[in-house]
Amino acid sequence: MMTRVVNKPIPTRTSATRQLTVKSDPAGKEALGIHILLEFHGCPSHIIEDSDKVKEIFLEAARISRAHIVDSLFHKFNPHGVSGIIVIAESHFAVHTWPEYGYASIDLFSCSKDIDFESAIQCLKENLKPKAVSTVELKRGVF
Numbered sequence: 001m002m003t004r005v006v007n008k009p010i011p012t013r014t015s016a017t018r019q020l021t022v023k024s025d026p027a028g029k030e031a032l033g034i035h036i037l038l039e040f041h042g043c044p045s046h047i048i049e050d051s052d053k054v055k056e057i058f059l060e061a062a063r064i065s066r067a068h069i070v071d072s073l074f075h076k077f078n079p080h081g082v083s084g085i086i087v088i089a090e091s092h093f094a095v096h097t098w099p100e101y102g103y104a105s106i107d108l109f110s111c112s113k114d115i116d117f118e119s120a121i122q123c124l125k126e127n128l129k130p131k132a133v134s135t136v137e138l139k140r141g142v143f
Contacts, residue, residue, distance in 0.1 A: 029142050029143055030142070030143070031139035031140055031141055031142045032111055032140055032141025032142075032143075033091060033109060033110055033111035033139075033140040033141060034109070034110055034115075034117070034137065034138070034139060034140070035107070035108070035109045035137070035138040035139075035140050036107075036108040036109070036117055036121070036135065036136070036137050036138075037105075037106070037107055037135070037136040037137075037138070038104075038105075038106035038107075038108070038121065038124070038133060038134070038135050039103070039104075039105060039106075039133065039134040039135075040103065040104040040105075040106060040124070040125075040128055040130035040132075040133055041102065041103055041130055041131060041132040041133070041134075042102050042130050042131025042132055043097075043099075043102045043103065043104050043128045043129055043130050043131075044102070044129055045099035045100065045102055046099075047127070047128060047129065048082065048097040048098075048099050048102070048103075048104050048128060049076075049080060049081070049082065049097065049099035050082075051074045051075065051076035051082045051084070052074075054074060054082045054084060054095060054097065054128075055072060055074040055084055057123070057124065057127040057128060058072070058074075058084060058086050058093055058095060058124075059072065059086060060123055060127070061093065061119075061120040061121075061123040061124050061127075062086045062088060062093050062120065064116070064119045064120055064123050065115050065116045065117065065119055065120035066114055066115060066116055067086075067088040067089070067090055067093070067110070067115055067120075068088055068089035068090065069086060069087075069088055070087040070088060070089055071086075071087045072084065072085065072086045072087065073085055080098065080099045080100045081096070081097050081098055081099060082095065082096070082097045082099075083095070083096045083097075088110070088115075089112075090110040090111055090112040090114075090115055091109040091110050091111055092107070092108075092109055093106075093107070093108050093109075093120070094106070094107040094108075095107070102131075104128055104130070106124065108120060108121075109140070111141075121135075
């Protein structure tokens with residue numbers, strides 16, 4: 001496996017930089033799925049501590065991405081934080097938040113090439129309002 005690291009400006013209202021790491025097979029073999037890990041820093045705490053709001057945002061991101069939603073579960077922790085998952089026919093969208101730090105850890109995985117990750121990520125950025133985003137994209141199940 002080879003790893004490439006690319007620094008690109010985030011297409012948001014900030015001047016932060018994201019680090020994109022893509023792991024790919026040098027022989028160009030197909031992968032069973034794509035796994036995108038996102039770190040959102042500087043999110044307003046009132047948004048990411050509201051489990052109903054976070055669920056609504058993630059369901060919208062899944063719909064926009066053309067995912068087939070199977071089920072969802074979101075849990076509010078005491079005193080802070082939300083964990084949630086949208087199970088999709090193609091795999092899952094998941095989130096864990098730390099409102100006291102303005103941080104959300106996001107996990108998008110699909111074994112379908114039909115999922116529009118860019119639209120889902122744009123929806124998440126617009127609604128969770130991070131000041132900085134870090135992204136790692138992995139090919140999973142490379143044979």
